[in-house]
Amino acid sequence: MSGAEVFLGREASGDGSHVAGRQNLRLLVQLRWIAVLGQVLAIVVAVSGFSLALPLSDMATVVVLLIVYNFFSQLRLKWHLPVSQVELFLALLVDVMALTAQLYLSGGVTNPFIFLYLLQVALAAVLLRRRTTWMMAGVTSAAFAGLVLTRHHGYTLPLDLGGGLDSPFVLGMLVCYALNAALLAIFITRIMHNVRTRDARLAALRQRASEEEHIVHMGLLASGAAHELGTPLATLDVILGDWTHASAVTADPELLQDVRDMQAQVQRCKTILGGILMSAGEMRGEALSRTTVTAFLDSLVAQWRQAHPGARLRYSRTIDSDEVVIADQGLRQIVFNVLNNALEASPTLQQFTAVLENGQLTLEIRDQGPGFVQDVLRSLGKPYRTTKGQPGRGLGLFLSHKVARSLSGTLSANNLPEGGACVTIRFPLSALTPEDADEPAE
Template identity: 35%
Template sequence: MPRPPSSTDALRRLIGLRWLSIGVMLGVLLCVPWLLDIPLPGAALLPVAATLIAINAASMLRLAHLGDDVRPAELFAQLCIDLAAWSAFLYFTGGATNPLISLLLPLVAIGAATVPGPWAWSLAVLAVAAYSLLWDFNEQLDIYDSGLAVHWHLAGMWLTFALSAGVIVWYVVRMTAAIRSRDQALAEAREASLRNERIVALGNLAAGAAHELGTPLGTMAILAGELARNPALDDDTRADAELLRTQIAHCKTILGGLTLRAGSLRAEGGTTMAADAWLAGITQRWRSLRPHVPLATRIDCGTPPPLLVADATLEQAIHNLINNAADAEPQGVECAARIDGAQLVVEVLDRGPGMPAGLQAGRDAVASPGPGLGIGLLLAFGAVERCGGTIAFTPRPGGGTIATLSLPLSALQP
């Protein structure tokens, strides 16, 4: 996700523009006497540039050590420093007659794009006041050829206009990009909030279903037990009855754990275990629930494997991915897990028909049984994103889909 713009970014841009101002001042001091044969009061102008260098260095240290708490008043003060420095520089170089006075306008434009309205208007008033004062209060330069002076004044006006246009465009483009980045971040946050609201609603429905299903499951367990003990049944029917009783017991265990699992990143009572043992337990529990679908596993978490906290919501996410793959291809699925740098990567592979065209995985839920994508996938995305992980779907060579779940180890380790 793109990082939204902040007042710290604005201060960094102001520091960069101040380095440009310092460069222009030093360039004028070095080039004008040499190219135009116009003497400049270096003893008065050098301290202005030196002061800006010191302030810029202090501002950079402030950013490095005091964090991101930059208030609009501080940004306004930074702009006022630039305005005062240019006013002092212009005072000693002809005042309002110096074509560089147009550089006060970019400061006003930058202030309007950086600080709130009242501060921006205050900066504009100060700039107009500085321009007005420099009209009458200034130190005129000694220029002996009046015709040449007019020529260089016009050339200076052109150069100042070009520089001002470049600065304004650069700053506005940067600000526009920052605003677009902020809008995109807000849109993604809004989308995540809506998705989380759907997950919370599903959680409430699950809690109600767990309460309602407890009684019929208990009745079914009793009937399945009595049926399995019936001596009149043949062996095949008795085996089916035992399997039915086992599945009902699994359902009761799952419903009993909903209270601990709902709404928790790490379920209460979660234990620390090796990554390979955690993943092996997930796949083994899945096999017990769907014994008729072959599941091939390849788990390689290194030696020794990292220790993880058994996260119930992530267990359910992996379970749902395997379940969706089994729905897409009941003849058999594969599950591979490995450590890739600082991430745990789990891949679920099937030979099904692939992802439906136009489906936004993690945002849409398919109501029909269809190709094995539904509410479980939506819940899986919610659980993984809360841990800072991702789920990606790619076509499998030869047909089918590869679901890749990537989880940062830092979010799973104790």
């Protein structure tokens, strides 16, 4: 980003702003052709219709220079290069200079076309940043005042009303113009700011709708898979149950233990599928599981440790409350996802801290791994953002981010100064509180 662009308030832009810049420059080229035609017609009417003595050669030179510049602008549009705010400002500045020259050659402030300066201010307010708009208002006001001060050094028209800055009429015109330019700069820039804010909000809503549609699609697939897997898992559970009573198995203690381990894993798979169906809204006739916040977190950590016996998880909580909450399967799953990522990045140590303060529950998971790459941090909450190089990966943090938002909370991630990464899940505890929370917990 160049120094001039910083001075004019220009920020780095993407492909969308590049397209908009080219369209804006094309609009200025079209308006300039209209201005050239208007100047030619005005000169012809003034000379032939009103018999005014004008310096035709000088005025024609200004028109020719404006035509040459406009041809150059059209040629520049064919280069397919981004158009910056600096370039748009300079294009408007050329138009102001051409208008000032024509006004100087045809009566100065007494020329009724002097209020065309307001068009340049309006265009700047629509096309440029706020600081640049005020610069254009200042430039045109200075040009207006310059025409007043140099009035007796240029050409005058028979309709000359006389007087300089000491004339109430001329001074009133200058004040009127400055006031109109300021009002245009203020209100049009505010209107354009509101329009840009609205467009940004609509773009965010469209992005969110697209992500929600993606989640619904995945939810349907997960629900269907859960239904399909339920039957074979139930069959395996029955077969393994029969094996535990078979004489050939009971006679071999080691084989019996293997069968029981397989039963436990099948039961775990059934529990996971039940959680998927519960998250999809299919409660399978079961009541919501009630517990306390401490018991919920303790059981969550115990389940994860049981599933990962080799993990070295440090768990601590600062919660002085036994408030009744719902054992939310979605929250359980996102904590498992983040803990799994921490285990994969840092097998030697993981830290899980839970803090309840002012009704806000904060879950913080740290590891001592290499940390997140900057691209993942910048696109946190976007699907398929992963550095693992495997197709279909990168949904863990995406789904976790969506579940946290459904709890009216946030999920953030950052790299630690001492090394490693930290993922923070924060949401109001009231999001887990049932409506009839006075009933005893399980």
